[in-house]
Structures are given as C-alpha cells and as structure tokens.
Amino acid sequence: MSRFQKTLIRILFGGVVFAIALLAPLTKNWELAVFLIAYLVIGGDVLIGAIRNIVRGQIFDENFLMSIATIGAFAVGEYPEGVAVMLFYQIGEAFQNYAVNRSRKSIATLMDIRPDYANVKRAGELIKVDPEEVEIGEVIVIKPGERIPLDGIVIEGNSSIDTSALTGESVPREAFVDSDVLSGCININGVLTVRTTKEFGESTVAKILDLVENASSKKAKAENFITKFAKYYTPVVVITAALLAVIPPLVIKDAIFSDWGYRALIFLVISCPCALVISIPLGFFGGIGGASKNGILIKGSNYLEALASTEIVVFDKTGTLTKGTFRVTKVEAMGLSNESLIEIAAFAENYSNHPISLSLKQAYNKEIDSERIGEVDEIPGFGVKTIVDGKIVYAGNTKLMDKIGVNYSKDEISGTVVHVAIDDEYMGYIVISDEIKEDSIEAIKRLKAGNISKTVMLTGDNKAVGEKVAKQLGIDEVYTELLPNDKVDKIEELLLRKSPKGQLVFVGDGINDAPVLTRADIGIAMGGLGSDAAIEAADIVIMNDEPSKIATAINISKKTQKIVKQNIVFALGVKAIVLLLGAIGIANMWAAVFADVGVSVIAILNSMRALRTKGL
Numbered sequence: 001m002s003r004f005q006k007t008l009i010r011i012l013f014g015g016v017v018f019a020i021a022l023l024a025p026l027t028k029n030w031e032l033a034v035f036l037i038a039y040l041v042i043g044g045d046v047l048i049g050a051i052r053n054i055v056r057g058q059i060f061d062e063n064f065l066m067s068i069a070t071i072g073a074f075a076v077g078e079y080p081e082g083v084a085v086m087l088f089y090q091i092g093e094a095f096q097n098y099a100v101n102r103s104r105k106s107i108a109t110l111m112d113i114r115p116d117y118a119n120v121k122r123a124g125e126l127i128k129v130d131p132e133e134v135e136i137g138e139v140i141v142i143k144p145g146e147r148i149p150l151d152g153i154v155i156e157g158n159s160s161i162d163t164s165a166l167t168g169e170s171v172p173r174e175a176f177v178d179s180d181v182l183s184g185c186i187n188i189n190g191v192l193t194v195r196t197t198k199e200f201g202e203s204t205v206a207k208i209l210d211l212v213e214n215a216s217s218k219k220a221k222a223e224n225f226i227t228k229f230a231k232y233y234t235p236v237v238v239i240t241a242a243l244l245a246v247i248p249p250l251v252i253k254d255a256i257f258s259d260w261g262y263r264a265l266i267f268l269v270i271s272c273p274c275a276l277v278i279s280i281p282l283g284f285f286g287g288i289g290g291a292s293k294n295g296i297l298i299k300g301s302n303y304l305e306a307l308a309s310t311e312i313v314v315f316d317k318t319g320t321l322t323k324g325t326f327r328v329t330k331v332e333a334m335g336l337s338n339e340s341l342i343e344i345a346a347f348a349e350n351y352s353n354h355p356i357s358l359s360l361k362q363a364y365n366k367e368i369d370s371e372r373i374g375e376v377d378e379i380p381g382f383g384v385k386t387i388v389d390g391k392i393v394y395a396g397n398t399k400l401m402d403k404i405g406v407n408y409s410k411d412e413i414s415g416t417v418v419h420v421a422i423d424d425e426y427m428g429y430i431v432i433s434d435e436i437k438e439d440s441i442e443a444i445k446r447l448k449a450g451n452i453s454k455t456v457m458l459t460g461d462n463k464a465v466g467e468k469v470a471k472q473l474g475i476d477e478v479y480t481e482l483l484p485n486d487k488v489d490k491i492e493e494l495l496l497r498k499s500p501k502g503q504l505v506f507v508g509d510g511i512n513d514a515p516v517l518t519r520a521d522i523g524i525a526m527g528g529l530g531s532d533a534a535i536e537a538a539d540i541v542i543m544n545d546e547p548s549k550i551a552t553a554i555n556i557s558k559k560t561q562k563i564v565k566q567n568i569v570f571a572l573g574v575k576a577i578v579l580l581l582g583a584i585g586i587a588n589m590w591a592a593v594f595a596d597v598g599v600s601v602i603a604i605l606n607s608m609r610a611l612r613t614k615g616l
Contacts, residue, residue, distance in 0.1 A: 008094060011087065011091060011094065014038050015087060017034060017038040020034060021083070031079070035080070036079075039070070039083045043066070043070065043089075046063050046090070049063040064238075066086065068268055069085060069265045070083075070085050070086050072265040072268075073085065073262075075261075076258050076261055078589075084589065085589050088597055092598065092600060093597070095601055117130065118133075118149035119140055131150055131183075131200040132201070134196055136197065139194070139195055141191065141194075142191070142192045144189050147185070148161070148192075149200070150183050150199075151182055151183050151197050151203045151204055152180075152181055153180055153197060154175055154176060154181060154193070154194055155195050156177065157191050158175060158192075159188060159192050160174060161187060162186040172188055183203040183205035221305060222561075229276070233273055234271070237268070241268045244267055244583060245257070245260050245261045245264035266582040266589055267582050267592075270582055270587075270591075271575065278600065283564045283567060284304055284305070284610075286610030287557065287610040288304060289610075290556055290610055290612065291304070291552075291553060294553075294556070294613055294616075296543065296549055297541040299538075299540065307522060307554050308557040310452060311498045311502035311503060312453060312502070312505070313454075313504075313507065314456040314507065314520065315507050315547075316457075316487075316507065317469060319526070321437060321443075322437060322469065323434060323435045323437055324509070325435065326355050326358070326432045326434050327362070328359055328363040328431070329415060329432065329433045330430070331428070331430050333428040336428075345360045345418060346361045346368060348395040350370065351373075351376050352378065359432050373388055374387025375387050379403075381483035382397060383395050384396060391422050392422070393420070394406075394422075395419070395420050396418065396419065397417070397462070398410075404424060406424060408421075409428075409429055412464050413431055415432060415465055416432045416462070417429050436472060439545075441473055441474070442548050443548040443550060443551060444475060446551035447550065447551050447554075454476050457469070457475045457479070458490055459480055459481075459482065460483065461480060461481070462481060463480045466480035488515050491504070491506060492519070503521040506519075506522075507524045507525075509526060517537040517539075525537065525538035552613070552616055559616060563609055563610050566606060570602070574599050575595055578592065
C-alpha cells in the first residue's frame with residue numbers, strides 16, 4: 001500500500017469520526033472527546049511535525065501555523081471548525097504531494113536511462129556484471145532490447161539504436177562496425193559486440209544523470225526570492241496575528257477577545273506560504289523535465305529562467321550551423337600533381353582529428369606511413385608545420401602563408417581553403433566544403449519569429465565562405481577569419497550591445513569554443529552529446545544536432561516563467577484579499593482553508609503544465 005493510500009485511509013477514518021461528532025446527539029464532554037479524537041487522527045502528524053521543528057529551532061513553518069490555528073479554534077469552543085480546517089488542510093496536502101510525486105515520476109521516467117547490467121566477455125565466457133565494474137577496453141555484448149551500458153565502439157554486428165531517451169529523436173540510428181554507441185540508448189534488433197571507451201562514471205549516461213539530478217541546485221532568481229520571502233514573511237504574519245488578537249480588544253470599545261482571537265486564527269491559516277514555496281520550484285523542475293524530453297539538458301533553473309530574456313544569439317559555424325562533414329571539392333597544384341598535393345597535405349595533417357584533417361586523409365584514401373613523418377608543430381588558428389620526407393611542409397590558412405612570407409593564390413574561393421607550402425615554396429591549395437544542416441534555416445526563422453533582436457555568426461573560416469553561409473541562413477551579422485581569442489573579443493563587444501536585462505546566448509560545438517561558451521551569459525553546446533568539453537563548458541546541452549532546439553528551449557523557458565509568474569500573482573493576490581477580509585471579520589475558516597490549501601493545489605497543478613512542451 002502506498003503512502004498516499006495510507007494517508008487517504010487515515011483521513012477517511014478521521015472524517016467518519018468527525019461526522020459522528022457532528023451528527024450524533026452527544027453530551028458536551030463526549031462531543032469534545034469525539035471531536036478531539038477526530039482531530040488527532042486527522043492532524044496528529046501535523047502536531048508532531050510542529051513539535052519536532054520547534055525542537056530543531058525551525059518554528060515558523062506551515063505545521064506551526066496550522067497547529068496554532070486549530071488548537072486556538074478548540075480553545076474558543078469552535079470544535080467543528082478546528083477539525084474541519086485540519087481535515088481540509090490534510091486532504092489538500094495529500095493531493096498536493098500526489099501532484100508533486102507524479103511530476104517527479106514523470107521526470108524520473110524521462111531520465112530512466114541508467115543500465116542495470118552489462119554482458120562482459122571474460123575468459124571466453126559471457127558474464128553479467130554491474131556497469132561500474134567494467135573497465136576501459138573490455139568487450140561487452142548488447143542483445144536486442146537491452147540498454148547500452150557504456151560508451152564504446154562497435155567491433156562486430158549491426159543494429160538499429162533507439163536514442164529517444166537521450167536525444168528526443170523518434171527515428172532510430174544505425175550502428176555498425178567502427179561506429180560509436182552511447183550508453184543509455186536501447187539496442188533494437190541486432191546483436192552488437194562493443195569495445196568500451198569509457199568507464200561508467202565517465203560515460204554519457206552517468207554524466208547526463210548527474211547533470212539532471214544536480215540541476216535543482218542552481219536556483220532561479222524567482223526561487224531565491226521565494227525562499228527569502230518565506231523566511232521573513234512567516235514570522236511577520238505570526239506577529240501580526242498576535243497583535244490582531246490583542247490590540248483591537250484593548251483599544252476598540254465593546255471589542256471581545258474571543259472574536260479578535262478567532263480572526264487572528266483565520267489570519268494564520270490564510271498566511272501559510274506553501275503555495276509559493278512548493279509550486280515555484282516545481283514549475284522550474286517541470287520546465288527542466290520538459291526540456292529533457294525534447295533532448296535539451298539544462299544545468300539549472302537559473303539558466304532556464306535567463307533564456308526567456310534572450311536578445312542576441314551568436315553561433316559558431318562549423319558543426320553548429322553546418323554538418324562539419326567536410327570533403328575535398330577542388331585541388332589546384334603548382335609544380336606537382338594534384339594527387340601529390342593531396343598526399344603531402346594528408347601526411348602533414350595525419351596526427352590531427354580536426355574535420356578538415358579527416359577530409360584530407362579521406363581524399364588521400366591510402367595508408368599513411370608514419371615513418372615518413374617527422375616533427376609536428378600545430379599552430380592554433382593557423383594550421384600545421386610538419387617534416388615530411390625530410391622537407392618542411394606548411395598546411396593551413398592564408399594567415400599561415402603570411403606568417404612564413406610565402407606568396408599564395410588570393411582568388412575569391414567559396415569553401416575552406418588549405419594552402420600548402422614546402423620549404424617556403426608555395427605548392428597550391430585544396431578546397432574543402434561543408435554542408436549547411438537542413439535544420440539551420442528553420443532555426444534562424446524560429447528565433448526571429450520569437451523576437452530575438454539579433455543573430456550573429458562567428459567563424460575562423462574565410463570571408464567568402466562565412467558571408468555565403470550567413471546569407472543563405474538569413475543571419476544578421478557575420479565575423480570571419482577569427483582565432484579563438486578573437487571570438488572572445490567579439491563576444492565582449494556584443495555583450496555591450498544588449499540591454500541590461502537582456503541575455504546573450506552563444507551556441508558552439510563545445511570543444512573548440514569552451515572559452516566563448518564560458519564568457520557568454522548562456523553557453524549552449526550543439527551536438528555535444530558524449531563530449532566532456534561540451535557538457536562541462538556549456539550551461540545547456542542540445543543532445544542532437546538540431547539548431548532549432550534552441551528556439552524550443554527559449555519557448556520552454558518563456559512558458560515556464562509565465563507559469564511561475566501566474567502562481568506568484570495568483571497565490572499572493574488571493575491571500576492578500578482573504579487576509580484583509582479575515583482581519584475585518586468577513587472571511588471565516590472555510591475561506592481561510594481555500595486561501596491556503598485550495599490555492600496550493602491550483603498553483604501546483606498549474607506548475608505541472610510546464611512538463612507539457614508539445615508544439616513549442
């Protein structure tokens with residue numbers, strides 16, 4: 001039997017005893033006794049909670065307020081109202097807790113991606129162990145229907161992978177030999193043999209779970225305000241209630257202590273701030289959960305709140321707005337064949353995993369003999385200097401050619417250009433092109449439709465490529481040929497152009513752009529799933545490669561903030577009205593119960609709307 005069911009049975013039993021006290025023809029002493037039994041059955045845990053908190057020094061909480069108010073009602077002879085207030089308070093609390101737990105379970109279900117076990121090959125046998133016991137480099141087998149326990153590389157088999165729990169995508173991805181698979185996904189049909197590349201503590205699923213579990217530790221301004229508000233608000237209303245009970249009978253002619261004491265008790269019941277204290281954090285928690293369902297990981301409610309004030313969105317180009325899958329589209333050699341130029345460039349870039357380097361090696365499409373390669377010196381933002389076959393090879397951008405003093409082709413070329421020089425002699429260039437993501441145009445349109453004042457693109461690519469991409473996407477401003485530190489400088493300039501309350505969002509791949517992600521008001525890592533740098537440097541991680549999810553995240557933020565504001569205005573507004581009516585003797589205990597319990601339940605049910613993000 002669940003705790004909720006036990007509470008309902010206790011409340012129901014107490015309600016039956018309460019009904020007997022109301023309807024049965026009892027003497028005065030028996031009437032008091034039966035009402036008291038009903039009161040203790042229904043509200044005994046509230047009294048115990050109040051005493052326990054007083055002992056701990058936490059006096060002014062809702063248990064204290066309800067205990068004082070209902071005991072006071074008994075003291076002035078209003079037995080039925082004392083029990084009724086506690087009864088309806090407990091009913092409200094029970095359904096309030098049910099609503100909160102249901103919300104938490106919805107989010108827990110969304111993030112229920114922790115694998116229970118791993119099938120490991122050891123000593124020729126397949127054994128089932130805890131994922132935390134598997135080491136890097138061990139071979140695991142994932143059968144159809146099982147959750148992938150650790151990150152790794154497929155060494156045998158092929159299958160479809162359900163990534164919806166991580167990315168929000170309903171379309172399965174294909175896994176085959178040499179492809180990466182991520183923990184937390186579900187293997188759909190084939191058997192996969194995988195060599196692990198990370199321990200469980202460093203795997204994707206562990207990092208995501210840790211991120212979601214700790215999201216509530218970074219509170220939004222509204223949450224911090226309510227915490228401070230409740231801290232001072234509750235003692236103030238208790239003191240006000242005491243003054244309301246004592247002062248009017250002393251200064252107003254014919255005023256009776258019992259009447260004003262009753263009004264003070266009503267005042268106490270109304271004043272309980274639980275609607276705000278519970279519903280506002282729950283609203284942000286629901287927003288974070290709704291974002292997770294869409295494949296958007298938000299590290300704290302402070303970032304979720306800040307997103308609603310976004311004015312400027314700044315994008316990195318490669319891997320963010322473009323696919324980052326480069327291929328060689330043109331080779332212009334001087335003094336040697338095109339094949340030889342590709343070979344030299346591929347050898348020079350052999351030790352780099354940059355997408356441009358990978359495309360050069362793919363174009364060469366032969367095994368690289370590392371014995372022919374000598375010392376390698378990577379020059380960030382410029383290119384690489386390498387010894388190949390005893391000769392000094394430079395491969396990089398125009399800045400590298402300027403640096404070494406080599407005359408190079410200055411033609412306007414659309415694409416990323418890798419210039420090659422051998423022993424200070426220019427040998428030609430290779431053009432590498434990247435494709436724009438299908439989702440990028442939609443992303444910019446949605447941001448502009450959402451009243452984002454400015455979209456900006458920062459790229460290390462040449463001017464022709466950068467401006468072409470920006471024009472195709474409809475981006476307002478573009479800055480090209482930037483080194484990593486130049487991007488930070490541009491962000492500093494853009495930060496000065498927003499309003500004091502506005503937010504600047506930078507969207508990058510989370511690996512090369514860590515300094516910029518950190519400097520922006522809000523850093524979003526695009527396509528950063530499984531990247532340590534992305535998860536650590538960014539405030540928000542888009543778990544698939546869709547830039548349009550940025551607009552979705554902003555819309556979720558705006559909806560969540562709207563819900564939180566509704567709760568604040570509704571709770572404070574109703575309480576203010578009923579407090580005033582209670583103080584002047586118009587509102588009774590039933591109105592007080594609604595102002596406390598009713599408002600709490602309505603506010604919490606409203607908060608749960610934040611979980612629903614369809615169509616945002």
